[in-house]
Amino acid sequence: MTLFPDAWYLLLSSRLVPDLDGGYTISTLARARQMTDAGVPALLLTVDPATAEAHAAHRAEFIARGAAVASEDFRNLFDEAQSPDGGAAEWLRAAARAGGADPSVPYDTYAGGAVALPRIENDPDWLLTTAPVVIRDAAGDVAGVLDGFGALYRAWLAHVVAGLRDRVDRPVVVICESRQLGELIVDWDDPDVRILHTVHTIHLESPYTVDAPINGLWERWLAVAPRFDAVLWPTSSQRCDVRERFGEDRVDVVAPHGVPMPAEVAPAEDGPVVVLGRLAAGKRLDHAIRAFARVVADVPHARMELWGAGAERERLVALIADLGLDAAVTLAGLTLDVGAVLDSASVYLTTSAFEGQGLALAEALAHGVPVVAYDIRYGPRDMLAGGGGILVPDGDEEALAEALTRVLGDAALRRRLAAEARAAAEALSPERAMRALAAASADALSRPTRR
Known part of the structure; x- marks a missing residue:
């Protein structure tokens, strides 16, 4: 029930x-x-x-x-806005009042011409306009208006x-x-x-x-x-x-x-450090790359994969090249199989400046992947309260590198954190x-x- x-x-x-x-x-x-x-x-x-x-x-x-x-x-x-005859649907005509378009505002038509929406330009609050939404009949004539998007x-x-x-x-x-x-x-x-x-x-x-x-x-x-x-x-x-x-x-x-709990798999022993998310400024992936340059100096075989797409890609490619990390850091693109990526990982890393909850971090915990994360608002502190990873002071790239080096170099620590990660993910179960x-x-x- x-x-x-x-x-x-x-x-x-x-x-x-x-x-x-x-x-x-x-x-x-x-x-x-x-x-x-x-x-x-x-x-x-x-x-x-x-x-x-x-x-x-x-x-x-x-x-x-x-x-x-x-x-x-x-x-x-x-x-659902257009009726079979090509005009506005009955529910839309019934909701409209008499009136016409605002002559000072440009309009764009949708739903086969049944609806004309005001185009509010250069205004981040465009959705709040009460400029009339125009409802048209099958002949293209105005059948009435609604007072803005909210109506x-x-x-x-x-x-x-x-x-x-x-x-x-x-x-x-x-x-x-x-x-x-x-x-x-x-x-x-x-x-x-x-x-x-x-x-x-x-x-x-x-x-x-x-x-x-x-x-x-x-x-x-x-x-x-x-x-x-x-x-x-x-x-x-x-x-x-x-x-x-x-x-x-x-x-x-x-x-x-909620994040589903997959079947438990053995933690990857020699897998990469994985980052999942948009290649956006707020994710601070430059922090991840610079910190990883320090890691590679101590763990030469270490690898990192950055999964995602976005506006920061070219800048990150240049940074990887400038630091001589082409063999160690990969911009892997989008994936439709997040589970397979996480199951291959030894560590999950997040360097975001902020989150709401941190969906990818939650998925990493569910897959039993040890986490290294900046202590930001919101998500990491809540999710790692019972273990499963290491919180690092926000913005401290040296501490980030030290935490990654520690986890990559200690198999027993990775196994303990992996078990804690699965337990922590239970709080986020569907x-x-x-x-x-x-x-x-x-x-x-x-x-x-x-x-």
């Missing part, structure tokens, strides 16, 4: 595109898959205005990779929910995965809908200390967060930091992103993640909505 209350469950994301948005996409799809395994299939809802053909290709790729079960698990606003998104969600209730009348739990979408649906006034809002990343700007400046998107989101029926934080550290700084007027729940999500859902449904 499922742990979850009897309800419709919807996972709302801005977009879901293969190999885009890093751990966000992976963890959102994983949550949906784990809910299905727990007996409560969830619909994956997206609002990106790509074509129906592009969405179908994305879904097929996710299914081929085993990241999703079936294409019927996905729905997209713009796939459009809420109209579609109301349509989706109405269809589900026609099948079985039960409450609805929306698990919102995107802060920008959360801001736009917090005014949705359906009393039988509960909104649980997940968190995927850090709320702080550089230098990412507890009292560092707040990211601008987070400032707006934190202002409306008390109206969500629960906020799901991936680590207890981030939850505590936010409550200490911003008060306790939210329903704050620790609900990590079963525990689903229990936390089910409990948050039950609590939210037991009381009136906070909206």
Whole structure:
């Protein structure tokens, strides 16, 4: 019997595109898959205005990779915005009011011309506009308008929910995965809908200390967060930091992103140091490479593999060449078999400046790979509290090299850390993640909505 209350469950994301948005996409799809395994299939809802053909290709790729079960698990606003006659769908026309386009704003058409969206240029807050969204009929004439993206998104969600209730009348739990979408649906006034809002990343700007400046998107989101029926934080550290700084007027729940436990394999005895993630500035892979130059001086046979793609690739290639590490450090590109990479590794290394939870680190622990990590917000300290790796002072490349050299040179230490890593990963198992999500859902449904 499922742990979850009897309800419709919807996972709302801005977009879901293969190999885009890093751990966000992976963890959102994983949550949906784990809910299905727990007996409560969830619909994956997206609002990106790509074509129906592009969405179908994305879904097929996710299914081929085993990241999703079936294409019927996905729905997209713009796939459903056009009626068979070519105009806007009935639900969209019914939600619109009389009006026309804003003549001062350029527009782009989508859904076969059924919807025209205002193009707000050079404004990071473009999603908050109330410039009219134009709804057109089959002849291309204006059938009405909606007041901005928020009204459009809420109209579609109301349509989706109405269809589900026609099948079985039960409450609805929306698990919102995107802060920008959360801001736009917090005014949705359906009393039988509960909104649980997940968190995927850090709320702080550089230098990412507890009292560092707040990211601008987070400032707006934190202002409306008390109206969500629960906020799901991936680590207890981030939850505590936010409550200490911003008060306790939210329903704050620790609900990590679940990571499956693979079958145990013997730790690699002579494998590489592995790094997994985007080749992005925030990952500070230059730290990893410079530290590894020190390692190779003491452990000449040591190798390091950097798996991922991104804007920093050329700069990292140059750094590897400048340090004479071409034979020791490999930029291995993207992989679709993370498990095989981790099973070949002797050590997992992370040098990120910040994380939300640290999905790749969690996967390394699940595969029994000893970890060396900078002590950053958020993730490593929480996950390594019971062992499984070595925390290094943030930014200390010399200490990073010393920790890597120590682990690579001590087989007994590697075996101990590998056993601790598997034990640490149990706290992040899908079963525990689903229990936390089910409990948050039950609590939210037991009381009136906070909206």
